[in-house]
Amino acid sequence: MLKIAPDLSYEQIDIIIKIVMENKLQGIVATNTTIARENVSISDEELKKIGPGGLSGVPLMAKSTDILRYIEDKTNDQLVLIGVGGIMKKRDAIEKFKAGAELVQLYTGFIYNGPHLVRKINKIKMSNKIQNNQAE
Numbered sequence: 001m002l003k004i005a006p007d008l009s010y011e012q013i014d015i016i017i018k019i020v021m022e023n024k025l026q027g028i029v030a031t032n033t034t035i036a037r038e039n040v041s042i043s044d045e046e047l048k049k050i051g052p053g054g055l056s057g058v059p060l061m062a063k064s065t066d067i068l069r070y071i072e073d074k075t076n077d078q079l080v081l082i083g084v085g086g087i088m089k090k091r092d093a094i095e096k097f098k099a100g101a102e103l104v105q106l107y108t109g110f111i112y113n114g115p116h117l118v119r120k121i122n123k124i125k126m127s128n129k130i131q132n133n134q135a136e
């Protein structure tokens with residue numbers, strides 16, 4: 001598996017998909033943390049104080065899911081896709097499955113919401129994964 005950053009351009013992602021296919025990797029983990037500061041609700045001053053580094057959690061959800069969906073559309077089930085980035089509740093995991101993930105990974109959601117969240121995600125019925133009726 002190759003884990004990618006969410007800060008890549010779609011042109012760069014196309015190149016990565018090609019390399020992953022050519023080298024017969026099993027799949028892609030999308031995504032790691034971001035160096036961007038989009039969708040963050042704190043002031044520029046506070047952001048400056050915190051400094052650079054990888055941002056995880058809620059602000060990452062939309063971007064990493066868009067990338068996952070893009071890779072799924074481009075690869076047509078030829079790769080295993082692991083969705084990660086901003087899964088804070090069961091509904092976020094369902095979004096990742098809908099976007100093409102076979103598996104999900106969570107880090108920040110595990111810290112803030114605990115192992116119970118993993119239990120809830122494990123109960124998502126795969127037959128329902130593309131339906132939106134498990135939201136809570």
Ligand SMILES: Cc1cc2nc3c(=O)[nH]c(=O)nc-3n(C[C@H](O)[C@H](O)[C@H](O)COP(=O)(O)O)c2cc1C
Binds near residue numbers: 033060086
């Ligand atoms: C403190 C911290 C350490 C991390 N270390 C690694 C690491 O060693 N290798 C890796 O592939 N990803 C690492 N990540 C990225 C996470 O696995 C995950 O891809 C990212 O945080 C986005 O998911 P999340 O929003 O659920 O946290 C780390 C993330 C955090 C917050």
